[in-house]
Every structure is written in structure tokens, then in C-alpha cells.
Amino acid sequence: MSTDTTQPRALLVVDVQPTFCEGGALGVDGGDAVAERVATFAADHRDGYALVVTTQDWHIAPGAHFSDEPDFVDSWPPHGLAETAEAQLHPALAGLLADVSIKKGQYDAGYSGFDGRDAAGRELGAVLDDAGVRAVDVVGIAESHCVRATALDAVRHGYVTRVLTDLTVPVTPELGAAARAEMQTAGVELLPSAEAVRD
Structure with missing residues (x-):
């Protein structure tokens, strides 16, 4: 990687699942294309990351998060x-x-990858710490929701955090603009993937 090679970096692939792509229950326009771009980027730059982590919505009984009359904000x-x-x-x-x-x-x-656990029961923060990771690149779906929440939590946990802007997509342009402003204010760096891996 071109920036801050002194500390191990993880690639966090957030919720790249059919449920959030075209034809899915909460499909986002451009989701399939993001999936393809993430796959290509990861294949080309796998050796630049100490760790690659995927997150998935894996709902069983999420309570009020599901609704027959959703407001598309909290339900x-x-x-x-x-x-x-x-x-x-x-x-x-x-x-x-x-x-x-x-x-x-x-x-x-x-919403956040930091809310989940791996097969061994470790929270994402523990996974990253166990690998000695202090910096993360966040990609996936949707920029305005789970990518945003994961990036904000990464900063709160003390990780140097970047969102690769061409490897994510928001639910709407307006929500995407608001999410980017919030992330930048919190200290998240936003940049295209080509700049993240520039020699």
C-alpha cells in the first residue's frame, strides 16, 4: 500500500450481499457493480492487507428493525x-x-460491523487487534448506512480509517452526501481506491 505502510491495514468488506443488490429485499442501484469492483480490487491488492474481513447482515429476530410498515429510517x-x-x-x-x-x-x-462477531465469538475490534491491525479500509453496501456506521465505529475504536469511495454506493445520492460529510467530520478519509494503492 502507498500510505502509512508502517502499520498493518485491514480491508473491511461490508454487507456485499444479494439482499442489498438489484433484485434483493433492500436492493441498492449499483450494488451488483460495486460487488464486482470490490472483488476485482481485493484480487489485485490482497497482498497489501494484513487481513480481509467480510461482514454480513444475518438477521434472525432483530425486533423493531423489521416492520410490516417500515419507515426506512429505523425500520x-x-x-x-x-x-x-x-x-x-x-x-x-x-x-x-x-x-x-x-x-x-x-x-x-x-448496522456496524463492530456490532457483529466471528465464528469464534470475537467482536470485530478483537479480530483486528488480534491481528495487530491499526488501520482499515472500508468498502461495501450501503455507503449511507452500514458502511457509514462501520467507518464511524472504526474511528471511535482508534483505527486510522479510510472509505474507498468507488467501492461503495449509497441508498440515495442525498443520503450518500450526508454520510460522507458525517464521516469526514469524524476523521474518516474518503478517497478513490486507485489513490489508496498508488505506488
Whole structure:
């Protein structure tokens, strides 16, 4: 990687799942294209990361997060249902070779990757700390929601945090602009993936 090579960096691939792509329960326009771009980027730059982590919405009984009359702010139609095809990683990521998989939102909203746990029961912060990671690049779906929440939590946990802007997509342009402003104010660096890996 070109920047801050003194500290191990992780790639956090947030919620790149069919449920958030075209045709899914909460499909985002451009989701399939983001999945393809993330897969290509990860394949080309895997050796630049000490750790690659995926997160997935894996809802079982998330309470008020699901609603038959959702407001699309705090409540949503059912999505990311555990063990369903829509909750699996997007097919484009079949060759990703992630080191760790984080499942989140089983019994709550679980917007942030830091709300989830891996198969051994470790929270994302523990996964990163165990690997000696102090910096993260965040990509995935949707920029305005789970990418935003994960990046903000990463900063709160003390990680040097970047969002690679061409490897994510918001629910709407307006929500994306608001999320980017909030992330920048919090100290998240926003940059295209080509700049993140420039020699």
C-alpha cells in the first residue's frame, strides 16, 4: 500500500450481499457493480492487507428493525435473513479468500460491523487487534448506512480509517452526501481506491 505502510491495514468488506443488490429485499442501484469492483480490487491488492474481513447482515429476530410498515429510517422490510441465499456473500466474492467472516444483526439492527462477531465469538475490534491491525479500509453496501456506521465505529475504536469511495454506493445520492460529510467530520478519509494503492 502507498500510505502509512508502517502499520498493518485491514480491508473491511461490508454487507456485499444479494439482499442489498438489484433484485434483493433492500436492493441498492449499483450494488451488483460495486460487488464486482470490490472483488476485482481485493484480487489485485490482497497482498497489501494484513487481513480481509467480510461482514454480513444475518438477521434472525432483530425486533423493531423489521416492520410490516417500515419507515426506512429505523425500520425496514425483512432482509438479510440468516441462512437464506440473499444473506450469503454476493457471488462475485466467491474468490475473495477472506480471513474472517463477521455475522451481525441476529437479534438487533446491527448496522456496524463492530456490532457483529466471528465464528469464534470475537467482536470485530478483537479480530483486528488480534491481528495487530491499526488501520482499515472500508468498502461495501450501503455507503449511507452500514458502511457509514462501520467507518464511524472504526474511528471511535482508534483505527486510522479510510472509505474507498468507488467501492461503495449509497441508498440515495442525498443520503450518500450526508454520510460522507458525517464521516469526514469524524476523521474518516474518503478517497478513490486507485489513490489508496498508488505506488
